[in-house]
Amino acid sequence: MNEPTLRPASLEDAALASDLMTAAYPDLPEDPVLIRYRWEHPRDGWSDARFIAERQGKPIAFVAWSHGPWDQVPERHCHVEVLLDRARFEPDVLASLWSWVAGEAQADGARVLEAYAVEDERDVLEVLARVGFEPDRTEKVWELDLVAHGKRLRDEARAARSKANAAQVELTTLAQWTDPDSLRKVHALFELTRLDIPSTYPILPETFENFVERVEAPDKRHDRYWVALYGGDPVAASYLRFPPVRGKVWTGYTCSHPDHRGRGLARAIKLQTLAQAIELGVPTVLTDNDSENAPMLHINEQLGYDRRPGFVSLLKRVQT
Ligand SMILES: CC(C)(COP(=O)(O)OP(=O)(O)OC[C@H]1O[C@@H](n2cnc3c(N)ncnc32)[C@H](O)[C@@H]1OP(=O)(O)O)[C@@H](O)C(=O)NCCC(=O)NCCS
Numbered sequence: 001m002n003e004p005t006l007r008p009a010s011l012e013d014a015a016l017a018s019d020l021m022t023a024a025y026p027d028l029p030e031d032p033v034l035i036r037y038r039w040e041h042p043r044d045g046w047s048d049a050r051f052i053a054e055r056q057g058k059p060i061a062f063v064a065w066s067h068g069p070w071d072q073v074p075e076r077h078c079h080v081e082v083l084l085d086r087a088r089f090e091p092d093v094l095a096s097l098w099s100w101v102a103g104e105a106q107a108d109g110a111r112v113l114e115a116y117a118v119e120d121e122r123d124v125l126e127v128l129a130r131v132g133f134e135p136d137r138t139e140k141v142w143e144l145d146l147v148a149h150g151k152r153l154r155d156e157a158r159a160a161r162s163k164a165n166a167a168q169v170e171l172t173t174l175a176q177w178t179d180p181d182s183l184r185k186v187h188a189l190f191e192l193t194r195l196d197i198p199s200t201y202p203i204l205p206e207t208f209e210n211f212v213e214r215v216e217a218p219d220k221r222h223d224r225y226w227v228a229l230y231g232g233d234p235v236a237a238s239y240l241r242f243p244p245v246r247g248k249v250w251t252g253y254t255c256s257h258p259d260h261r262g263r264g265l266a267r268a269i270k271l272q273t274l275a276q277a278i279e280l281g282v283p284t285v286l287t288d289n290d291s292e293n294a295p296m297l298h299i300n301e302q303l304g305y306d307r308r309p310g311f312v313s314l315l316k317r318v319q320t
Helices: 011-024 032-040 091-107 122-130 150-166 182-194 208-215 265-279 294-303
Strands: 005-008 047-055 058-067 077-084 112-118 134-145 170-173 225-230 233-241 249-256 284-290 306-317
Touching (some): 011 032, 011 047, 091 122, 112 122, 122 306, 150 170, 150 265, 182 208, 182 233, 182 249, 225 265, 265 294
Antiparallel strands (some): 005 047, 047 058, 134 284, 134 306, 225 233
């Protein structure tokens, strides 16, 4: 086999990287502006490395690893990525890239490697099994047809808003909510609720500064970021991410405060984002959630989402 060569990816490679990611799974395109923004705003304390793999001078894959601060990650798990252009797919090339990135992550102190693939990427999953990765969890992915379900969803959004108002809960957006502490309050809500997302490893805290960078990213807008307010505090939130150049519109996150669960507020606030997307003429939206997140599965089923191939996360233990 003609072994690929790897070179570090610079900020100027963000567009190329997004092209390679898109070529690896064309049905879920990646946005060049968002990739660059993400690279420009790394998470505090995180370590990462990114590479472009080339063969005969032509870029064929995006390769990366990233992990949180080791003192906050006792298991020392590290995310590893290999996104090989479908047109260049060869099992041996893919296996060699996974082995290479595994070695790099291990050299940085990783003890467990975490990789992702889409459920229908049989050939990728076969290669991952060959190089020692085992399936860990599944993230369900769903798609909602806003054209077919538009009228019903708009009606449900209106009814949910009336019901919330009757319980003194206001459904509004960050743009409309004038509290000077609004972002701090939403950050606190997210930090609290993220602890309840089912996951194999604890979800690390996010600094307020990093949170603000994400809120201000080019795929989000304050007038499309929805919050449910009760007594001046956010008790539920949901927003959609609208990629500026290409890609699907996805739900970014939906949550409700533990003291207010089971009152229909998560569903109500998610419905506001969907009704807004319908107004904007968005034809379909995607959402994902862990396969063990029972209330979120229930909400998505009720809202009329259809299942798509999900994301499989796979683990490989390595020695240091
Ligand atoms: C998931 C989450 C947003 C749900 O919030 P919520 O305000 O309780 O949601 P709602 O009240 O609108 O709806 C919950 C629904 O799930 C149902 N439900 C709750 N627990 C359930 C379970 N174990 N199995 C099946 N259904 C369940 C409720 O009965 C309700 O349905 P109903 O109105 O038809 O009776 C909330 O638990 C949360 O913030 N979790 C942490 C963050 C998270 O996981 N977000 C999703 C990440 S993708």
